[in-house]
Amino acid sequence: MYRISIAQLYKDIDTSLKFLRENSATVASSRKRVETAMADGSTYYGINTGFGALANQRISNEDLKQLQRNLILSHAVGTGELIPKEICRLMLQLKVHALGIGNSGISPDTFKQLLLFLEKDLIPAVPEKGSLGASGDLAPLAHMSLPLLGYGEFWNDEGTGTLPASRVLQEHNLEPIDLQAKDGLSLINGTQMMSAYGAYILEKSLRLQKMADLIGAMSLEALQGSITPFDKRIHELRPHTGQKIVAENVRNLLEDSEILESHRHCGKVQDPYCLRCIPQVHGASRNAIDHAISTVETEINSVTDNPLVLENGDILSGGNFHGQPLALVLDYSKIALAELASISERRTYLLLEGHDGLPKLLMEKTGINSGFMIPQYTSAALVSENKVLAHPSSVDSIPTSLGQEDHVSMGSISALHLYKILENVEQVLAIELFTAAQALDFRKPLRPGKGVETAHAYIRSAIPHATEDHFFKDEITVAADIVSGGDLLTEIENQSISLR
Template identity: 45%
Template sequence: MLPTLLIQPGQLTLEQLQSIHAGVRQLTLPASSRELIRASQKVVQRAADGDAPVYGVNTGFGKLANQRISKAQLDTLQLNLIRSHSVGVGEPLAPEVVRLMLALKAASLARGYSGVREVVVDTLLAVHNAGLVPYVPSQGSVGASGDLAPLAHMTLALIGEGEMLQDGKRVPAGAALKQAGIEALALGAKEGLALINGTQTSTALALHALLSFEPVLESALVIGALTVDAARGSDGPFDPRIHELRGQPGQMDVAQYYRALLKGSAIRNSHLDGDDRVQDPYSLRCQPQVVGACLDQLRHGALVLLREANAVTDNPLVFTEDGAMISGGNFHAEPVALAADGMALAIAEVGAIAERRIAMLIDSGVSRLPPFLTSDAGLNSGFMIAHVTAAALASENKSLAHPASVDSLPTSANQEDHVSMATFAARRLQAMISNTANILGIELLAAAQGIEFLRPLQSSVALEQAHALLRQQIPAMDHDRFLAPDIEHATTLVRNGALSRIFRTLPGLPTLWIPT
């Protein structure tokens, strides 16, 4: 039985979101949230029983908001909304993303500003806690008026008409709900709209990227430090006095990370005297400035996404103090779109500077290592073409980093005339993370090969651990061989947290993300 996480609506932390993303918690609500849910539902019920037009309760949607719906058809209106909006295409969203969608939607509705019944929130939590994964196509949202299509597919599964993913296969949602002992949800007034209006898909996708990139970024720090030693670079550029004069938090932290990673390196000590190089290339010397700026950008993104995860983003909103139902635009995902675009730039730059470090290592005129990191260059090509792969991936990331948020297209007959494109902005980050992880995998191989040429000198304790971790599966390359499997294995170490664990054992370092 998984441990239970009590969701405090509006107070979710990044650690809690990480555990939901990983699927290691059952979710439940405090009693105080149930009181808020019931109070807001009473406001909606009064509107449904009354004669005044209220958007989302007794009117059509979007451009059809001026169409009145009879009281006898209010439930049908909500059902039709879900059916008509379930128009997504493409590959299904990953289970981690769907888990976050279910949890974020439940937490948002439980704040008591949406006017739904308790059973709506309970069904969301029950589906999550049963390990069910609604089948949600990944394409079809423009990130305004909420993530309509993906959230509609999620809701379609809750009402038993959609599909679930089981063992990678699509199965009827009704049968999956019945097998789990969950009654299919019957929608009441405003409930369909509350379920699909909101930014929970784009937010979940962006959180998925942030959490997926965390071990990759930590690996980048370890690998970047290993490259410094392989190239016999200076640790002078990491002197804290340099970075304190600039005052950029991420830069100061990254410099501290590098000092800790390189501490005690015999390779570093070996060239303190007699090395005629005055300054290292920027790809070594400016790592705190570049990766630190990326870290600041990612930390800002984490703050925005944490706010959005705790937000109420449907429409109209219900205020129990005076019984008002007010239409607004909290469903517009511009904050998520801009955060995701910023994350894209950071992810691309971490890969870009890593590609430059690989190019530096294989250039004997700069690194003073054998050409292409092979002792018999000419007969052997060494890392010549592995670098070409890294360059190709870095170039792909440049195209993918183009901001999605500036590419608005009007929808709903120009009623919804500016949209955020946040869903794509966040979804495209996974491809970029994959590209950057592969670049870093190649750099790990190259840096480890560079270290071989400096033996018997030893690097720092932490970096020797990273080197040994790689060598457990991949021997040094004394002649050309089939490198693609080596790249795949090294990239796995970048992504699966193996290198992160080395980084996290270093004492006294500031946390990577924001304190929560």
């Protein structure tokens, strides 16, 4: 089986599509096993029975197509804002990949239509709320499936609005399809909404954790912090992988620093934790994110619908749709990302206090000017909001389906909160970046380490030094774009500075 990684979801979709096209025979074989089973007169959950609390109700053969159609229509009851188009695309890609493994028994016509949607970039619009994270992401996946029937909406090309699915199908000479027995259940049982959010956010987190190390190194230089806590020997004595990588990143960024040399023998014994413990805090978040990535990559290469169709013809009902593995690591990731913002805000605060020759609030003329006082307020507000959002969603469960589905993961709520935390962390790091660049200006003519100097020059090409109060919001927005983008990290790596 072709396995996909989080990185491949973005960089290698053509290979994934090639696998799915070539795997159509496996999908067809799985379907034949369903049809053979249906002919034996036995009862199979969701194929010729009702769903959930109605599992004991047998459905006649002539009503099987209507059963699957009704399943999609009845479950498409999501609410809230629309899931961003890029994440909806991942949902579709992950659903098609899971069906393509060949243990779902979906009919070839339904599978081919979904594959066409992906190939033509016809991305269904999906509301963000309504999933309990078991039996999978029912409501979101039902909305994703509506366009197969000619209902629902697709995103427009720009991702700024939606178009009626019926109109888009007509424009592409596609007809709505009739779902066959088992199709609807294969489509909506699964964890693709949670998985898509996890894959999207964790892929961004790989870049964000490097940015956190870089920005922390900038603050360390601006505050004339000590390099001693980053000594390799310290971290060999507590060899957590993430901790060692962060310390190495900071050492590489501060190589050839004149600022470090200028205060190497100043007599200061220790820096505050937000500087001294960057490897330990950032490193712990890295380890958590690595664990989450491993879990999500297992999930996106799994079959998570129900019942499952095995090669020997057995059709087994189980619980692979339960989102608990994802719910736990998404909650864990919320805490890991929130901590990157928490320690960042403390460094921003420290930059404003007037340490070691820096002007208070990082402006020469204060009183008439508030300087960089208020951006730190915004950081504090976002960090506080993250504390609420980081509360684990997975510790809650509300029984549904008349008690048949009596324990659910609430992983979809974890996913939505993680997405908001990601946005907040990017803003908090942007404020530290914007503030540290201002502080570094006051260290001239001394030069910081090569990596920090490259970053500082990059920022100054987009955001000028501030001598008086003005509309800071625009500049924080620019800084946030730098944090969320990859160009600055590329610029540093082009200087032969290794960042892991």
